[in-house]
Amino acid sequence: MILALILLLPFLGAFLPTLAEGRGRLACALATALAPAIAFGLLLSEAGRVFSGEALILYQPWLTELGLNLSLRLDGLGFLFALMILGIGLLVILYAHYYLGRHEAAGRFFTYLLLFMGAMLGVVLSENLLLMLVFWEMTSLSSFLLIGFWSHRRDARMGAGMSLTITAGGGFALLAGILLIGHIVGSFELSDVLAAGDLIREHALYPLALILVLLGVFTKSAQFPFHFWLPRAMAAPTPVSAYLHSATMVKAGIFLLARLYPALSGSDWWFYLVSLTGLSTLLVGAVLALFQTDLKGLLAYSTISHLGLITLLFGLDAPLANVAAIFHIINHATFKASLFMAAGIIDHETGTRDMRRINGLWKYMPHTAVLAMVASLAMAGVPLLNGFLSKEMFFGETLHQSLFGGFNWLVPTLATVAGMFSVAYSLRFIHDVFFNGEPIDLPKYPPHEPPRYMKIPVEILVLLCLVVGMLPAWTVAPLLASAASASLNGLLPEYSLSIWHGFNMPLAMSTLALLGGLALYAARKPLYAWFDGLPSFNALMIFDRAMTSLVNVARRVTRALESGSLQSYLTWVLALALLLVVVALSPLRVLSGELQMTPPDPVTALGLLVLLAAGALTVVFHLRYLTALAMISVVGLMVSLTFARFSAPDLALTQLSVEVVSIILMLLALFFLPLRTQVETSSLRGLRDMVVAVAVGTLVAVLAFAVLTRPYETIAGFFLANSVPGGGGTNVVNVILVDFRGFDTLGEISVLAIAAVGIYGLLHGLHLPHPRRDYRGQPWSTDSHPMILDVLARTIMPLALLVSVFIFLRGHNLPGGGFIAGLVTAVALVLQYISHGVTWAESRQPFSYHAVAGGGVLIAALTGLGSWAFGHPFLTSAFGHFHIPYIGELELATAMLFDLGVYLAVVGATLLILSNIGHVSQAECEEVL
Numbered sequence: 001m002i003l004a005l006i007l008l009l010p011f012l013g014a015f016l017p018t019l020a021e022g023r024g025r026l027a028c029a030l031a032t033a034l035a036p037a038i039a040f041g042l043l044l045s046e047a048g049r050v051f052s053g054e055a056l057i058l059y060q061p062w063l064t065e066l067g068l069n070l071s072l073r074l075d076g077l078g079f080l081f082a083l084m085i086l087g088i089g090l091l092v093i094l095y096a097h098y099y100l101g102r103h104e105a106a107g108r109f110f111t112y113l114l115l116f117m118g119a120m121l122g123v124v125l126s127e128n129l130l131l132m133l134v135f136w137e138m139t140s141l142s143s144f145l146l147i148g149f150w151s152h153r154r155d156a157r158m159g160a161g162m163s164l165t166i167t168a169g170g171g172f173a174l175l176a177g178i179l180l181i182g183h184i185v186g187s188f189e190l191s192d193v194l195a196a197g198d199l200i201r202e203h204a205l206y207p208l209a210l211i212l213v214l215l216g217v218f219t220k221s222a223q224f225p226f227h228f229w230l231p232r233a234m235a236a237p238t239p240v241s242a243y244l245h246s247a248t249m250v251k252a253g254i255f256l257l258a259r260l261y262p263a264l265s266g267s268d269w270w271f272y273l274v275s276l277t278g279l280s281t282l283l284v285g286a287v288l289a290l291f292q293t294d295l296k297g298l299l300a301y302s303t304i305s306h307l308g309l310i311t312l313l314f315g316l317d318a319p320l321a322n323v324a325a326i327f328h329i330i331n332h333a334t335f336k337a338s339l340f341m342a343a344g345i346i347d348h349e350t351g352t353r354d355m356r357r358i359n360g361l362w363k364y365m366p367h368t369a370v371l372a373m374v375a376s377l378a379m380a381g382v383p384l385l386n387g388f389l390s391k392e393m394f395f396g397e398t399l400h401q402s403l404f405g406g407f408n409w410l411v412p413t414l415a416t417v418a419g420m421f422s423v424a425y426s427l428r429f430i431h432d433v434f435f436n437g438e439p440i441d442l443p444k445y446p447p448h449e450p451p452r453y454m455k456i457p458v459e460i461l462v463l464l465c466l467v468v469g470m471l472p473a474w475t476v477a478p479l480l481a482s483a484a485s486a487s488l489n490g491l492l493p494e495y496s497l498s499i500w501h502g503f504n505m506p507l508a509m510s511t512l513a514l515l516g517g518l519a520l521y522a523a524r525k526p527l528y529a530w531f532d533g534l535p536s537f538n539a540l541m542i543f544d545r546a547m548t549s550l551v552n553v554a555r556r557v558t559r560a561l562e563s564g565s566l567q568s569y570l571t572w573v574l575a576l577a578l579l580l581v582v583v584a585l586s587p588l589r590v591l592s593g594e595l596q597m598t599p600p601d602p603v604t605a606l607g608l609l610v611l612l613a614a615g616a617l618t619v620v621f622h623l624r625y626l627t628a629l630a631m632i633s634v635v636g637l638m639v640s641l642t643f644a645r646f647s648a649p650d651l652a653l654t655q656l657s658v659e660v661v662s663i664i665l666m667l668l669a670l671f672f673l674p675l676r677t678q679v680e681t682s683s684l685r686g687l688r689d690m691v692v693a694v695a696v697g698t699l700v701a702v703l704a705f706a707v708l709t710r711p712y713e714t715i716a717g718f719f720l721a722n723s724v725p726g727g728g729g730t731n732v733v734n735v736i737l738v739d740f741r742g743f744d745t746l747g748e749i750s751v752l753a754i755a756a757v758g759i760y761g762l763l764h765g766l767h768l769p770h771p772r773r774d775y776r777g778q779p780w781s782t783d784s785h786p787m788i789l790d791v792l793a794r795t796i797m798p799l800a801l802l803v804s805v806f807i808f809l810r811g812h813n814l815p816g817g818g819f820i821a822g823l824v825t826a827v828a829l830v831l832q833y834i835s836h837g838v839t840w841a842e843s844r845q846p847f848s849y850h851a852v853a854g855g856g857v858l859i860a861a862l863t864g865l866g867s868w869a870f871g872h873p874f875l876t877s878a879f880g881h882f883h884i885p886y887i888g889e890l891e892l893a894t895a896m897l898f899d900l901g902v903y904l905a906v907v908g909a910t911l912l913i914l915s916n917i918g919h920v921s922q923a924e925c926e927e928v929l
Contacts (some may be wrong), residue, residue, distance in 0.1 A: 003058045003072040006042050006082065007125055009035040010118035014111050021107030029097035032110040033090055036117060040086040043079070050079045051478045053485065057127055057191070061873035063743065066130070067188040073127035076482025080326070081124040081255055083479070084247045084333050089117050091457035095341055096239035098454035099348060109149055113243070116142035120248045124255055129178045129188040136174065136216075136252065140167045143249050147236040159232040162543065166219050166229045174216025174256075180209035181263070190259070194489055197263045207269050213260065214273055221253030223311060224281040227304045228543060234296040238344025241296060245303055246340055247333035254307065254329060257314045258322070262489040265317050274315030275403050281308025283414060286421035290428065290520070291531045295343045295353040298425055299336065302379065305418065306332045309394060312415075316401050319493040323484040324393035330476060331386040331468065335378040338461035339429070342372035345450045345458070346433065351443030355432045362434040364447045369434040371458045378465040380426035380517065381419065381510060385469035386476075388510065389497065391419065395513075396506040416509050416516070423517020428524070472497035567689065574696045581699040591702060593710030604645060611638040625670050633663050649815040650733040653807075657823035661910060664830055668917040728879030728893050729812035737817065738895040738902070742875040745898075746860050749905040753853040756909035760850075763916035793835035800828035808903055812891075818899035822906025829907075830914045838915070849915065853908025860901030863894060 013035025020031035046056060055075040062070045074082070093110065100106050119142050122135025141164070148160030182188040184203045185196045193200075200206055217223070222230040230250065234241060244250065257274070264270055285305030292298040306328070313325035345368050346361065347353045362369045378385035381392075398412040439445065449455075468476045477497055485492040501507070520527070561572065585591070600608070614634035621627040636659035643652035719732050719740060727735035737745050804824040811817030833841045864875035879893035 001058070002042050002046060003056060003074055003125060006039045006074075007072060007118065007121050009039040009042075010114045010121065014114040014118070017110035017114070018107040021105075025097065025100075025102070025106055028106050028110060029093060032114065033093045035114065036086050036089050036093070039121075040090060043082055043086060046074060047079070050074060050076055051482050053482070053490070055486070059127070060868055064873055067128075067182055068130040069128050069189070070131060071127035071189060072125045073190055074125060076479075076484070076486035077255075077258055077326075078124050078486070080330070080479060080483040081251070082121055084251075084330075085117060085120045085124065088243060088247045088333065088337050088461075089113070091337070091460060092239050092243040095242065095344070095454060095457045096237070098451050099237065099239055099344055109146075109237070112142060112145045112149065113239075116146060116244070116248070120252065123252055127190045129182065129190060129193065133171070133175055133178055136220075137168070137171050139249055139252060140164055140171060143167075143244055146240045146244065147233050149237055149240065150235070153235060155232075155235040159229075159235040163229045163233045165547075166226055166543075170216040170219025170226070173212045173219075177209045177212030177214075177216065180205050180212065184209065193260070194262045197266065200263055201267050206267070210264055210267075210269050210273070213256070213264065214277075217253035217256050218277060219253070220256075221250050221307050221311070222281075222304050223253070223277050223308065224284050224304075227281060227285065230304055231297055231300040234294070234300050238296070238340060238347060241299075242337045242340035242344065245300065246336035250303060250307060251329060251333070254310050254314075254325075257311065258326060258329075258483075258487040261314065261322060261487050265314075271315060271317050272403075275312055275317075275401075276315075278308045278310070278312030278315050279403075279411065279414060281305070282312055282418045283308070286418040286425070289425040290421055290524075291528065292425075293355050295346065295355055295358070295429070295433065296340070297353075298355070298429060299339055299343060302422070302425055303332075303336060305422065306336070306379075309418070313394060313397060316397055316403075318397060318400065319488055319491060320393070320495055321397040322488055323480070323493065323495055324390060324397055326484050326487060327393060327476075327480055328390035330480065331378070331390045331465075334461045334464045334468070335375045335385075335387055338375040338458045338465070339372065339379065341458045341461070342368060342375065345454065346372075346447075349444060349447045349450055350439070355428070357440040357442060358433055359436040359440065360434070360438045361447060364439075365434075365449050367449055367455065368458075371455065371462050373430050373434070374462050375458075375465060376426045376429045378469065380423045381513065383469075383510075384466075384499070386465045386472075388469060389472055389499070391513075392501075392506045392510050393495075395419070395509040396504075399505055412505075412509065416513055419509070419513030420516035420520055423514055424520040424524070427517065427521040431521070470499070472499070567685075571688070571692055574692050578692075578696050578699060581696075581703050585699070585703060585706060588706055591706045593706065593708075595709045595711060597705075597709065607638055607641055607645070611635060611642075614638065629663065629666055629670065632666075633659060636662070648733075650731065650817070650820075653815055653820050654823075657820050657827070660827050661823055661830075661914075664827065664834070665914060665917070668834075668914065727877065727895065728891065729895070731811060731813050731815065731817070734811045734817040734899070735895070737819070738812075738898045739875075739877045742864065742877070742895075742898060745902065746857075746864065746875070749860060749902055749909075750857050752909045753857050753905050756853055756912040757850065760912045760916055763913075789835045793831045796831065797828050800824055800831075804828070808899065811899060812893060812895065818902035819906055822903040823910065825903075825907050826910035826914070829911055833915055841915070849908045849912045851908070853905050853912060856901045856904030856906070856908060858901070859904065860898050863898040863901065866894065 013032070016031035016034065017028050020027045049056060053076075055073060057074075058072040060070040062068055093113070096109065096113070097106075100109060116139060119135045119138035123132055123139060126132035126135060144160045144164040147163055148156050150156040178188070181193060181200065184200050184205060185193050187193065200209070203209075219226045230245060233245065236244070282305050285301045285303070285308055289298050289301035289305060292301060310325045310328050310332070313321045313328070343353065346358060346365070349365065350358050350361070352358060374385070378387040381387045395412070395415060398415045401411055402408055404410045439447065480497075481492060561568075611634075614631045618628050618631040618635065621631065636655065640652045640655040640659065643649075643655055719736055722740075723732045723735045724730060727739040729735040729739075804821040807816035807824060808818055808821035809816075811821070829841075829845065832844075867874060867876040867878075870878075875898070877893060877895045877898070879891060879895070881889055881891050883889050
């Protein structure tokens with residue numbers, strides 16, 4: 001239960017910032033910090049069990065047939081990442097309180113931040129890989145909102161769009177890879193996957209699954225060549241960069257490497273793909289970081305480089321390299337978050353991040369300068385700071401690999417070169433910003449120290465850099481051991497976290513990196529000139545050109561297809577349907593199967609003739625609105641009677657109800673249509689329409705004949721046999737909807753409610769002018785609400801509601817149910833709008849249709865969740881017979897609550913749509929009437 005609370009608290013707390021914003025900025029920040037602080041305390045309460053090697057697992061069945069369960073896992077690795085997500089998240093909340101301007105929507109910002117925090121916790125705490133994918137995509141969406149928070153800025157919009165495009169594309173690849181892993185293992189539970197490493201590696205699909213998973217990892221963690229989105233994301237507010245781009249979002253891919261390490265590593269595919277990608281990213285990021293002029297740009301490319309370092313360590317496929325990778329994850333989170341915050345302070349107090357202008361800040365901001373310099377030295381790998389320890393482990397692991405065969409010296413050499421550039425760009429951060437002359441034309445002058453409490457998050461993180469660097473065995477050792485053990489599936493190697501290991505090659509490489517970095521920075525001016533002379537061609541340009549080409553192609557396709565003609569659209573749809581029918585029929589040698597067709601009886605034949613006649617008359621009189629509408633209603637009625645003729649009363653009732661609602665919808669729309677419909681522009685167009693209609697009708701009839709004359713097995717027998725014992729109802733159709741396929745129904749009413757809200761958004765506020773004449777040219781009657789219609793509507797209202805209640809209550813055992821009852825209720829209520837007008841009806845129906853539709857979806861979902869309380873999968877229904885005094889024996893089923901949700905969703909969605917079509921301009925209405 002604690003695991004569920006840790007995960008849910010940020011989501012539940014996401015509503016608090018907006019509610020508290022009206023009480024002041026401090027109240028908003030405190031309300032934001034409440035949920036993460038509680039979750040942080042709950043997480044720490046489990047530290048003892050986690051450090052002892054225990055893995056806490058919460059398993060709740062959900063969609064077991066699909067392999068999707070709400071199962072959570074807290075082991076050492078998950079604990080480490082959850083600790084960073086919540087701990088650094090709390091520091092970022094405090095920092096953002098002072099960073100955001102008074103005119104900015106702090107409530108909205110903190111809501112986005114908590115949503116992202118919850119999504120990240122879901123990624124690191126998921127035991128089920130499909131569940132992890134859901135949260136993975138949520139991180140992409142919520143980070144899009146955070147990066148694009150300053151939506152008035154073009155660079156923020158572009159950065160947010162680019163990050164979403166790249167990470168979402170990788171998410172599709174990851175989905176495919178996870179599905180392949182689940183297919184190989186037969187389960188999506190992480191415990192099963194980690195235990196099946198040998199099975200996965202021996203499978204023929206392993207290379208494909210690995211490549212797809214790595215695509216998701218590399219795009220999320222900004223690995224070369226997908227690294228270019230991260231610098232563009234620096235357009236986000238600095239608290240976002242300090243959180244997403246140091247400890248959370250960019251570490252999600254790294255986390256997945258560590259999490260799936262026992263299942264996917266141990267092969268040449270893993271070794272070469274991961275190692276080479278990490279090495280390339282390490283070098284590209286380190287080199288490009290030195291030449292940036294934007295302070296956050298330098299930190300962005302340095303982040304790319306350090307992510308490449310971690311990826312390279314995982315790719316080396318050695319237990320000690322895994323430990324070094326996780327150690328550097330911890331260290332990088334602390335010094336990089338503090339550096340981003342320091343950069344934000346500098347930007348906040350000077351008004352710019354251009355390192356060519358922000359010089360000599362030491363004399364203006366000495367406290368901030370000391371904090372930033374310590375963090376920069378940790379990033380450079382200077383002794384007695386945490387970055388030195390993990391970098392020395394990294395250098396040591398590069399000496400024990402065979403990535404380039406006989407050229408095994410190449411990786412240590414390149415690693416040392418990357419270390420030199422790391423020292424050089426760290427020195428540039430220190431020297432260019434805090435020394436190097438005087439500030440040049442600052443937007444805010446003179447700069448000064450930020451508010452006292454704004455520096456507290458930076459001070460805490462810098463203190464961790466110092467304490468871990470000096471006392472690693474006393475501070476980080478238990479956390480590192482538990483996390484590495486979880487990543488290695490319990491096979492933890494021997495290692496030492498002491499500061500001094502004697503004179504050895506890793507120490508020599510560290511020393512060479514420090515001295516080489518000093519030399520590089522000393523020679524920076526010719527290096528800058530060399531870099532400026534390079535052609536401006538990079539991955540970012542390729543992405544921009546690809547997106548531009550894609551948009552141009554989309555525009556051409558849109559211009560060709562989206563002509564504004566409904567006839568054209570329908571022709572395309574029917575032509576594609578025609579193609580599908582041809583494809584379906586092409587394998588058949590003969591159209592007729594061995595089953596005999598049922599001979600038509602006179603009643604059925606008469607109904608078919610009426611149906612054909614009504615369809616033909618609709619075509620003939622389509623220029624006359626009311627006549628065509630009457631013929632369409634006859635078609636719908638005959639279809640309903642056809643269902644009844646073939647013993648499908650539920651479908652007949654549903655079809656009849658839908659027809660009534662559709663006719664009302666068309667009547668309301670008819671009010672605003674042009675007085676005359678244009679005739680076909682040419683005989684050729686009419687011939688085209690006739691050919692398409694005849695071809696589609698003929699081929700669909702042939703397809704139906706080919707299918708119905710062939711025997712095939714159906715699942716109808718299962719539902720007929722299990723409807724009463726499994727669902728407690730004799731109405732098989734209703735039991736299927738609310739029990740056997742309840743999850744499908746829940747999805748359908750959710751889509752219905754969303755569509756209704758969307759249509760409401762389009763129609764609300766749309767007050768079309770009242771037409772002065774009808775289609776015959778006659779003026780509209782001044783009696784807008786005839787008395788006969790008024791009286792009939794009032795009389796029908798209670799009767800219709802009573803009928804809807806009757807249909808609803810009998811639905812589990814007899815024809816009826818929530819959907820049909822909802823349509824009957826909606827028709828009765830819409831009739832009041834038609835007979836009395838919108839103003840009269842709305843004044844007497846004070847409830848919100850949004851709330852009705854949303855409440856219906858919520859009731860249906862809560863009914864499904866209720867089964868969890870009794871240890872059953874989602875949407876498991878229960879039923880029983882109960883003796884009620886004065887009533888007698890009565891069957892009650894939880895499916896009735898689900899059906900109530902369907903009923904409310906249908907009523908709310910239908911009225912949201914129909915009631916808004918009736919709005920007309922009041923001024924026009926008064927003038928006409």
